[in-house]
Amino acid sequence: MTSRDPADSKLLTKAIADELVRRAAERAPGRPASLTDAELWVDPEVWARLLKRAMALSHELHDAAQPPRTPGTVRVSASPALFELTSPAGPDPVS
Numbered sequence: 001m002t003s004r005d006p007a008d009s010k011l012l013t014k015a016i017a018d019e020l021v022r023r024a025a026e027r028a029p030g031r032p033a034s035l036t037d038a039e040l041w042v043d044p045e046v047w048a049r050l051l052k053r054a055m056a057l058s059h060e061l062h063d064a065a066q067p068p069r070t071p072g073t074v075r076v077s078a079s080p081a082l083f084e085l086t087s088p089a090g091p092d093p094v095s
């Protein structure tokens with residue numbers, strides 16, 4: 001997302017959100033899952049380490065992907081979207 005035009009990035013983000021809604025309607029009942037939605041403040045070193053792990057996870061998932069309906073595989077959804085936010089204007093929330 002870092003090399004995209006801001007307008008393109010906004011369209012991509014909207015498409016990912018819409019796709020997540022579509023896929024969530026097909027979630028397998030009773031199966032383990034993970035969903036995180038968070039807006040947090042973290043140490044820059046922690047952020048860099050976790051972002052690197054998320055990118056590695058995405059690469060690992062793509063590398064493990066098989067053709068649709070390959071025997072012995074499960075259909076999964078993965079939409080990790082981790083990015084740094086701009087700092088809000090106003091006083092420091094800690095002060």
